[in-house]
Amino acid sequence: MAKENKSIYAILGCLGKREWMTGYDIKQIMQKMSAMYWAENNAQIYPLLKKLLIEKMVELKEDSQGPRKKLLYKITPKGMNHLMKWLVKPPQELAKHKDEYLLKFSLGQFLDQNELQNHIENLLVKVKVKKNILIDGEQRIRKEHEGRKDCLYISSIYEYGILLSEAKVKWCESILKKIKNGDFQTNENLK
Amino acid sequence: MAKENKSIYAILGCLGKREWMTGYDIKQIMQKMSAMYWAENNAQIYPLLKKLLIEKMVELKEDSQGPRKKLLYKITPKGMNHLMKWLVKPPQELAKHKDEYLLKFSLGQFLDQNELQNHIENLLVKVKVKKNILIDGEQRIRKEHEGRKDCLYISSIYEYGILLSEAKVKWCESILKKIKNGDFQTNENLK
DNA sequence: CATCCCATGTAATCTGTTACATGATTGA
DNA sequence: TCAATCATGTAACAGATTACATGGGATG
Numbered sequence: 001m002a003k004e005n006k007s008i009y010a011i012l013g014c015l016g017k018r019e020w021m022t023g024y025d026i027k028q029i030m031q032k033m034s035a036m037y038w039a040e041n042n043a044q045i046y047p048l049l050k051k052l053l054i055e056k057m058v059e060l061k062e063d064s065q066g067p068r069k070k071l072l073y074k075i076t077p078k079g080m081n082h083l084m085k086w087l088v089k090p091p092q093e094l095a096k097h098k099d100e101y102l103l104k105f106s107l108g109q110f111l112d113q114n115e116l117q118n119h120i121e122n123l124l125v126k127v128k129v130k131k132n133i134l135i136d137g138e139q140r141i142r143k144e145h146e147g148r149k150d151c152l153y154i155s156s157i158y159e160y161g162i163l164l165s166e167a168k169v170k171w172c173e174s175i176l177k178k179i180k181n182g183d184f185q186t187n188e189n190l191k
Numbered sequence: 192m193a194k195e196n197k198s199i200y201a202i203l204g205c206l207g208k209r210e211w212m213t214g215y216d217i218k219q220i221m222q223k224m225s226a227m228y229w230a231e232n233n234a235q236i237y238p239l240l241k242k243l244l245i246e247k248m249v250e251l252k253e254d255s256q257g258p259r260k261k262l263l264y265k266i267t268p269k270g271m272n273h274l275m276k277w278l279v280k281p282p283q284e285l286a287k288h289k290d291e292y293l294l295k296f297s298l299g300q301f302l303d304q305n306e307l308q309n310h311i312e313n314l315l316v317k318v319k320v321k322k323n324i325l326i327d328g329e330q331r332i333r334k335e336h337e338g339r340k341d342c343l344y345i346s347s348i349y350e351y352g353i354l355l356s357e358a359k360v361k362w363c364e365s366i367l368k369k370i371k372n373g374d375f376q377t378n379e380n381l382k
Numbered sequence: 383c384a385t386c387c388c389a390t391g392t393a394a395t396c397t398g399t400t401a402c403a404t405g406a407t408t409g410a
Numbered sequence: 411t412c413a414a415t416c417a418t419g420t421a422a423c424a425g426a427t428t429a430c431a432t433g434g435g436a437t438g
Contacts, residue, residue: 005397006291013298024417037293043399046419068406068417083298088306090313091295094321097288100197102228102348104282107204107274109340115279122281130285149300149376152369157293160362167358171351178343185340196424215389232427237391259389259434 008048008057010038012083015058015075017150022070023049035133036161037095049073057082105175113186117179124172131165134158199239199248201229203274206249206266208341213261214240226324227352228286240264248273296366304377308370315363322356325349 010033014026023046030040052058057079063070075083101123108116138158145151178184201224205217214237221231243249248270254261266274292314299307329349336342369375 006289006294007397010294013294016298016301022417023419027417033297034287037288037290037297039287039289039398041399042417042419043401043421044397070417084301087295087298087301090310091291093291094314094317095288095290095292096225096230097228097286098197098230099228099286100282100284101286102351103197103201103204104278106224106228106341106344106348107207107278108344110207110275110278119281123285126285150297152375153297153299156362156366156369157297159365160293160359163358163362164355167354168351171347171354174350175347178347184343198425213389214391218389230426233389233391234393234428235426261389 005048007040007044008052009083009086010040011045011048011052012057012075012079015073016080016083019074020061020072022072026073032137035130035137036157052079109185110187112188113179113182113184116184116186117176120172120175120179124169124176127165127168127172131162131169134161134165138162196239198231198235199243200274200277201231202236202239202243203248203266203270206264207271207274210265211252211263213263223328226321226328227348243270300376301378303379304370304373304375307375307377308367311363311366311370315360315367318356318359318363322353322360325352325356329353 010030011026014029015021018025023042026049027040027042027045030038030045033039049058053060053073055078056076058073059076061072061074063072101119104111104119105116111119135158138155141151141155141158145154201221202217205220206212214233217240218231218233218236221229221236225231240249244251244264246269247267249264250267252263252265254263292310295302295310296307302310326349329346332342332346332349336345
């Protein structure tokens with residue numbers, strides 16, 4: 001059985017929340033979500049919008065009023081129905097990912113101790129930066145989305161990212177302690 | 192600039208740790224790693240091994256001794272050098288992922304309260320199961336890999352997975368509390 | 383005698399990324 | 411007037427997934 005393309009649900013979901021959005025609007029939203037749980041780029045969004053239009057999941061309105069031409073999309077009842085059917089089904093899998101940091105770390109025996117330490121310090125910095133971005137983002141969402149139906153959902157997703165970042169910080173710090181303690185077998189000769 | 196295919200480093204990394212492995216052996220290892228940070232399936236491994244062979248990053252030995260023919264690969268100095276060059280470079284990005292649970296959760300306003308609750312309970316169960324698998328896995332690694340250079344690396348990666356699982360459990364539980372408290376705006380009419 | 387594991391692979395399809403092309407408006 | 415942002419898109423390529431094909435050996 002062909003796997004369903006979940007990207008279309010991400011797009012339909014955006015359109016379910018707000019009517020008459022452009023492909024560009026959707027891309028902007030996706031970009032914000034991408035930090036947390038979903039990424040989509042415009043080489044996917046525009047063709048998928050066309051596909052959804054052909055399947056009558058969305059409808060199109062051209063806006064020539066404003067200064068420039070915009071293509072505005074709205075979800076149809078058929079599209080909403082399609083979204084809902086998928087939404088109520090239990091998700092199939094936990095998120096899988098390819099993590100370059102962990103791949104390199106798993107091969108740490110081939111690195112010098114200071115190279116290994118650099119990688120983890122580098123990761124720690126990035127995770128801390130991301131955590132702060134998420135903390136700010138959550139504050140912003142609480143204000144901007146106040147009163148909106150999805151406010152608590154979105155801020156909860158930020159909360160999720162923050163909790164995970166904290167766990168990662170904890171891990172990095174414990175690893176750094178072990179590295180400095182010389183616990184890891186590294187490669188100080190070859191190369 | 193074309194993005195480098197990191198899958199080849201995952202394969203070279205496996206071969207860097209142990210000589211004369213078959214494609215099947217590599218696949219088995221990848222399968223274990225996939226729970227944590229890297230997934231690769233055999234439709235990628237076999238063609239990549241051939242590519243690596245052509246590029247003289249690995250060498251091949253055919254084993255006809257045993258009951259069935261095996262193709263055994265070993266990393267070459269050139270391959271090792273290629274691996275090392277990549278390994279010392281700072282990783283470029285934090286892991287991105289598409290998380291179906293979070294996507295559905297972000298659209299929770301379209302679900303009934305009990306459907307929303309089901310999704311999170313479902314996630315909580317899976318995360319707890321995964322956490323226990325990782326705890327067992329870490330124990331096993333500590334024994335099986337004892338004395339091996341990568342023992343602490345691999346067990347640390349399990350530790351990473353465990354810490355993240357714990358953070359997820361914490362999140363699910365706090366969300367469930369809020370759902371039961373009726374904090375989330377859900378859709379009890381439509382559909 | 384069936385099923386699972388070992389072992390190697392391919393074809394077709396789907397998904398994702400990069401780079402590019404185009405051009406208007408806004409703000410410093 | 412220059413850069414950033416708004417806005418829509420495509421081509422080419424890279425990567426991943428599914429399903430299939432093949433067949434020996436071991437276990438029950």
